Amino acid sequence: QKEVEQNSGPLSVPEGAIASLNCTYSDRGSQSFFWYRQYSGKSPELIMFIYSNGDKEDGRFTAQLNKASQYVSLLIRDSQPSDSATYLCAVNNGNNRLAFGKGNQVVVIP
Amino acid sequence: DAGITQSPRYKITETGRQVTLMCHQTWSHSYMFWYRQDLGHGLRLIYYSAAADITDKGEVPDGYVVSRSKTENFPLTLESATRSQTSVYFCASSKGTGIPGELFFGEGSRLTVL
Numbered sequence: 093q094k095e096v097e098q099n100s101g102p103l104s105v106p107e108g109a110i111a112s113l114n115c116t117y118s119d120r121g122s123q124s125f126f127w128y129r130q131y132s133g134k135s136p137e138l139i140m141f142i143y144s145n146g147d148k149e150d151g152r153f154t155a156q157l158n159k160a161s162q163y164v165s166l167l168i169r170d171s172q173p174s175d176s177a178t179y180l181c182a183v184n185n186g187n188n189r190l191a192f193g194k195g196n197q198v199v200v201i202p
Numbered sequence: 203d204a205g206i207t208q209s210p211r212y213k214i215t216e217t218g219r220q221v222t223l224m225c226h227q228t229w230s231h232s233y234m235f236w237y238r239q240d241l242g243h244g245l246r247l248i249y250y251s252a253a254a255d256i257t258d259k260g261e262v263p264d265g266y267v268v269s270r271s272k273t274e275n276f277p278l279t280l281e282s283a284t285r286s287q288t289s290v291y292f293c294a295s296s297k298g299t300g301i302p303g304e305l306f307f308g309e310g311s312r313l314t315v316l
Contacts, residue, residue, distance in 0.1 A: 126303050135292055135307035184303045187252060188233045188296040194244035
């Protein structure tokens with residue numbers, strides 16, 4: 093079972109700032125990585141996925157993968173109040189099964 | 203486009219009772235999953251299915267039973283509910299092609315076992 097760790101506590105950022113979230117994983121052989129966003133009381137939704145080392149940008153979101161160090165990060169630029177949510181890091185366990193981290197709550201302060 | 207629907211959305215039951223949570227998807231996705239979400243544990247996989255009549259255990263399968271006689275349905279049964287099964291249950295589906303790991307979640311079923 094692949095483990096995914098998200099150890100940071102709630103993150104408060106002012107509107108317009110950059111929110112930075114980190115995630116580490118245990119299996120060096122893991123190939124694909126995901127960030128899901130979950131609003132309070134709602135279901136998770138996919139916002140980013142990354143397979144290759146380096147950065148992947150999509151709008152205000154950037155995912156970063158470093159396989160040598162076994163970490164994945166998510167940057168949210170120009171943070172908006174609508175970005176206030178819990179962000180879940182996930183790793184593909186094969187057969188489309190995902191192992192999720194516990195999540196990091198982000199609060200964007202207007 | 204109904205997508206993936208779960209029922210009931212809210213359920214209160216007593217210890218020892220049998221409970222079935224329903225999940226229905228309209229996309230004909232191959233893969234379906236059941237996760238539970240608890241504070242301090244995040245999302246944990248209970249069971250998954252790669253196709254009709256093919257199911258397999260996930261991380262926390264004890265006390266749960268699943269079946270998948272039709273592609274679109276994937277019910278989860280708690281045979282004898284326990285308080286530790288109080289949780290929010292999410293059903294999800296995946297195409298199996300395209301983005302592996304792109305899961306589409308239902309709205310969740312909040313189960314309370316007294």
